[in-house]
Structure formats: C-alpha cells, structure tokens
Amino acid sequence: RGDRLGFDRRRRCRAAPERRQSLVRQLPGELQLLRQRFEFSLRLCRLVIVNKIDAENVDCEAVLASIRAAFGNECLTINLPADGGRRVVDCFFNPSGTADFSSVAEAHQALVDQVIEVDEELMAKYLEQGELSAEELSTALRAATLQGDLAPLAVGSTLRNIGIHPLLDLVVDFLPSPLERPPIAGTRPRSTDVVVRQPSEKEPLAALVFKTIA
16 A cells, blocks of 8 residues: 555656656666656656766766667767766767767667657658758757657766756756746635646645645
8 A cells, every 4th residue: 555655656756757868877776766666657748867976986887788688769868977987078069079988870860760750741851961050969868858759868967067067057948947838727725616727836825735745
C-alpha cells in the first residue's frame, strides 16, 4: 500500500512541471535511476546532466556510452569534456576543437542525424541540399525536445562551475517556458464549478496541491 501511495503522489505531481532535469553523478546505480526517471516522465520534456566530469577515477566516456546504450538516439550529447575535464567543448552550436575522447566533428554529425530523424521535412531538405543552417537545427531540436522525442545531454561540474553557462543557455534555448503551457482547467474550491486558467501573470492565482502530508 505504501508503494502505491508513493506512486500516486508522483503521478499527481507530474502535472506540475513542464520539464524534468535528471542529474547523473557517475555513481553505481545511477543509470537505473535515470531509466526509472525516463519511464516516469513519459512525454515530459527532459534534460540529462552528467556531473563531476573533473572528478578523479571517473570514466566519463564509459558513462556516456552506457547512457547511449540504454537510450539509443533518444539522448543527444550537446557537449563533451575537454582538457581533462577542466572545460567543455560544444558539439552542436560551434563544433570545433578537441575533446578528451571522441571526435567533436563526429559528435556534431550524430546530432544532426538524430535531429533530422524526427523531422521528415527537415530530413528531405538535408538530403537535397546536404547541409542545414544552425537556426534550422536549433528550431528542430527545440521542437523535438518539447515533444519528448529527444533529450539533450550536457556535461559539467557544478562544484567548479564547469559547463554551467552552456547548461543555462541550453535551458533557456531548448526547454519550455511556463508561458508556453496550455490552459489548465480546475474545480473551484468548495464547489463544482470548472474554472480555466491561462498561463499568464494577469490571471488570478491558481495552485495545484499534490501532497499535504509527509
């Protein structure tokens, strides 16, 4: 019964956020937790963050390979560690330089292939012209992320502020704003009247209570 109550609470709170960020700390068992979060999030917009790329005795290449093996093309590696985990190198917007492992150019091409895979119109244009603009790729990636078809993956270190600014740019550019949410219908307290609220600061306050006890 306790497990069922816990599931019901998680299911109710799922209506509150418009996205879900999953932090992978490169510890044993993290991959299984990530898989559970993905299954629970369903079509919710998702972002994966691999932390502690500068930590000792951490094989970031193996972690990313495990994530790709578990989720296939669903996870898009936006950047990679460089200089021994002291910085990150962009694989999407400005694919240049070298990473600690893998090829930045190959990572960029994999990103392009995965993005056009979920956009038939863009794929047809790419096959015809052989290239796409950065704006076209960004627009397609954002649409696929919002729909839950793809999940961007960023690396960094929160302790030493490595990759944090690119991560914030990723959140702003590709994750949804609360203002993009559809109208929400609810019941007025102590009545059966159905009220619809638009995602606007001009609307009266409306709150979703999903857990009232510990």
